Amino acid sequence: TYQLGLRSIWEKYYEEAHAVVFVIDASSPSRFEDAKSALEKVLRHEDLKGAPLLILANKQDLPEAVSSEELARYLDLKKLDERVYMFEAVSAYDGLGIRESAEWLVEVMERSKRTEMLRLRAGAMGPGSA
Numbered sequence: 001t002y003q004l005g006l007r008s009i010w011e012k013y014y015e016e017a018h019a020v021v022f023v024i025d026a027s028s029p030s031r032f033e034d035a036k037s038a039l040e041k042v043l044r045h046e047d048l049k050g051a052p053l054l055i056l057a058n059k060q061d062l063p064e065a066v067s068s069e070e071l072a073r074y075l076d077l078k079k080l081d082e083r084v085y086m087f088e089a090v091s092a093y094d095g096l097g098i099r100e101s102a103e104w105l106v107e108v109m110e111r112s113k114r115t116e117m118l119r120l121r122a123g124a125m126g127p128g129s130a
Contacts, residue, residue, distance in 0.1 A: 014047035018109050018118060019054065026057040026065040026089070036075050043083070052108040053085035054101055061091040084108050 020042060024035045039055075042048060055075070057068040066074075068089040077085065086104050090097035109115050 010042070011045065011047070014045055016118065017048060017051055018112065018115050019052040019105060020048060021054045021056065021105070023056045023058050024071060025059055026068070026071060027059040027062040029066060032066075032071070032074055039075065039077075050083065050112070050114045052105070052112055052114070053083055054105050055085065055087045056090045056097070056101060057087065058090050058092055060089045060096055061093045084112070 022035075022039050022042070025031060043053070055068075055071075055077075057066065057071045059065050060068075068087040072087045086101075086108075088097045088101045088104070090101060092098070
């Protein structure tokens with residue numbers, strides 16, 4: 001319920017978001033369905049159109065964790081069309097995959113049309129604009 005409360009405020013950040021980072025507890029298959037529906041809702045939102053997507057299958061240090069490939073199959077994100085995305089197996093506990101994920105995210109955001117659009121919009125609303 002705490003996380004559901006947080007989700008209700010997510011949308012206020014969408015318009016300015018350069019990318020979406022979605023973290024899933026890969027050791028908790030009972031919550032995958034909830035994660036899938038939350039992610040689909042986020043990706044359908046008009047304000048996030050074209051935002052690069054990084055999905056982190058966290059807790060890979062635990063023996064019961066599902067691989068990022070298995071999680072990708074479960075989430076079935078074929079509907080992403082032209083959206084740039086990556087699945088990465090990570091462990092916040094021991095650092096597995098964190099650097100690679102961050103480097104990928106920086107690289108795609110630098111090339112993203114969405115980042116370009118947000119920069120232009122920020123410039124138009126900067127000092128001296130009416």
